[in-house]
Amino acid sequence: MGIATFTSLGLSPALAQACTSAGFAAPSPIQAQAIPALLLGRDLLGLAPTGSGKTAAFALPLLQRLAAGPQRFPRRVRVLVLVPTRELAAQVGDVFLSLGRSAARRLKVEVVHGGVSINPQMMALRGGADVVVATPGRLLDLLDHNALRLDSVESLVLDEADRLLDLGFAAERDRVLAALPAQRQNLLFSATFPPEVQALADSLLRDAVRVEAASQVEAIPEIEHRAIAVDAGRRTELLRHLVAQQRRWQRMLVFVATRYATEHVTRKLVARGVHAAALHGQMSQSQRTSVLQDLREGAVSVVVTTDLAARGIDVPGLDMVVNYDLPRSPADYVHRVGRTARAGLRGVAVSFVSAATDAHMRLIEQQNTLRLVREQVAGFEPVELQPPVRPDAGSGGIKGKRPSKKDKLRAAAAKLAGGG
Numbered sequence: 001m002g003i004a005t006f007t008s009l010g011l012s013p014a015l016a017q018a019c020t021s022a023g024f025a026a027p028s029p030i031q032a033q034a035i036p037a038l039l040l041g042r043d044l045l046g047l048a049p050t051g052s053g054k055t056a057a058f059a060l061p062l063l064q065r066l067a068a069g070p071q072r073f074p075r076r077v078r079v080l081v082l083v084p085t086r087e088l089a090a091q092v093g094d095v096f097l098s099l100g101r102s103a104a105r106r107l108k109v110e111v112v113h114g115g116v117s118i119n120p121q122m123m124a125l126r127g128g129a130d131v132v133v134a135t136p137g138r139l140l141d142l143l144d145h146n147a148l149r150l151d152s153v154e155s156l157v158l159d160e161a162d163r164l165l166d167l168g169f170a171a172e173r174d175r176v177l178a179a180l181p182a183q184r185q186n187l188l189f190s191a192t193f194p195p196e197v198q199a200l201a202d203s204l205l206r207d208a209v210r211v212e213a214a215s216q217v218e219a220i221p222e223i224e225h226r227a228i229a230v231d232a233g234r235r236t237e238l239l240r241h242l243v244a245q246q247r248r249w250q251r252m253l254v255f256v257a258t259r260y261a262t263e264h265v266t267r268k269l270v271a272r273g274v275h276a277a278a279l280h281g282q283m284s285q286s287q288r289t290s291v292l293q294d295l296r297e298g299a300v301s302v303v304v305t306t307d308l309a310a311r312g313i314d315v316p317g318l319d320m321v322v323n324y325d326l327p328r329s330p331a332d333y334v335h336r337v338g339r340t341a342r343a344g345l346r347g348v349a350v351s352f353v354s355a356a357t358d359a360h361m362r363l364i365e366q367q368n369t370l371r372l373v374r375e376q377v378a379g380f381e382p383v384e385l386q387p388p389v390r391p392d393a394g395s396g397g398i399k400g401k402r403p404s405k406k407d408k409l410r411a412a413a414a415k416l417a418g419g420g
């Protein structure tokens with residue numbers, strides 16, 4: 001393919017200009033492949049790595065189709081975007097607003113999600129909206145209140161589709177689908193797409209274009225994957241050590257397994273003067289929103305979170321993702337580490353591995369075709385993994401020829417200390 005431009009893909013000069021204003025020099029591969037098909041109204045399954053610009057890949061052509069259609073009052077919801085988390089809903093809504101700003105006709109974009117009072121959302125939906133970005137639960141509440149109608153939806157987008165096709169969302173999703181007209185455009189986007197959800201995709205999509213930019217983590221050379229062997233009980237100290245090596249402006253996202261751990265680890269960091277904050281699902285929505293905003297603005301440099309923040313969240317300049325607790329599944333690994341190295345920038349993904357979790361890490365590596373040496377950091381060498389020290393073993397390299405294991409570990413630690 002030659003060098004595509006946004007206009008050569010069929011987008012209007014106004015939208016191409018909006019891309020320039022957003023700092024997009026050229027379409028990303030998923031954008032180049034998806035936009036022409038979506039402008040034609042095709043269904044689409046879009047698989048592309050984290051941080052590759054999937055949001056604009058659907059927002060741009062849908063905005064163009066919205067601008068072309070007839071205007072009706074009250075407005076009818078013509079585009080419905082479903083996302084799994086509130087934070088992602090807000091973020092996707094912002095992309096529609098900023099790229100659509102230049103449109104000749106003002107488009108109305110409404111973001112609806114739980115955790116905030118429903119009344120303002122009901123008010124906002126009076127008179128309709130062109131685009132609704134929603135989490136499924138709140139959307140259903142609004143339908144139950146007759147606050148909006150979905151019978152004019154022309155395009156349905158499932159972002160983070162495999163998550164939305166998950167069992168957890170199944171009942172809500174099916175009720176939403178039942179409220180939609182049968183005749184519509186369907187778009188599914190994700191960075192991971194386990195085979196189990198293929199059947200659901202098949203039932204949803206008609207004559208779909210399948211755009212599959214290499215979607216594995218190995219297709220993101222900008223992510224430097226690392227695994228550090230450390231005893232579970234020393235992870236917080238090691239984290240503090242890593243934070244201390246960070247440069248001032250750097251930002252870090254730390255994933256832990258539980259809400260309790262987000263708060264516990266955050267407290268320990270804050271006690272050492274680190275600008276850290278916890279982010280989890282039991283916090284109030286205004287707290288959740290302000291934590292992410294603080295991270296984006298640099299008021300906070302470390303956010304300790306659960307898998308709540310694993311999907312879709314785009315924080316430009318996030319340099320490092322730490323798996324303090326390992327993710328449950330290899331796909332979760334992809335999404336977590338994909339919060340860094342976005343839009344071609346570099347990032348480091350560090351996983352803490354203990355004797356007890358080493359086998360699980362190997363599984364994650366295997367599924368993602370990664371092979372990571374277990375680094376050790378000086379002062380944090382795991383006791384559980386250390387081979388028994390033989391009294392006759394010297395501390396230097398063997399006969400000065402090949403570097404000993406210890407030398408390698410030291411080199412790895414030094415590399416880490418140098419920062420990435």
Ligand code: ADP
Pocket residue numbers: 023024025026027028031048049050051052053054055056312313314316342343
């Ligand atoms: P994905 O959904 O694929 O994970 P996003 O849509 O969140 O990725 O985009 C990731 C980042 O890349 C965002 O900050 C976005 O503004 C930026 N971006 C999107 N398209 C382009 C482009 N064509 N050129 C440069 N940056 C882009």
Ligand code: MG
Pocket residue numbers: 054055159160312
């Ligand atoms: Mg996305």
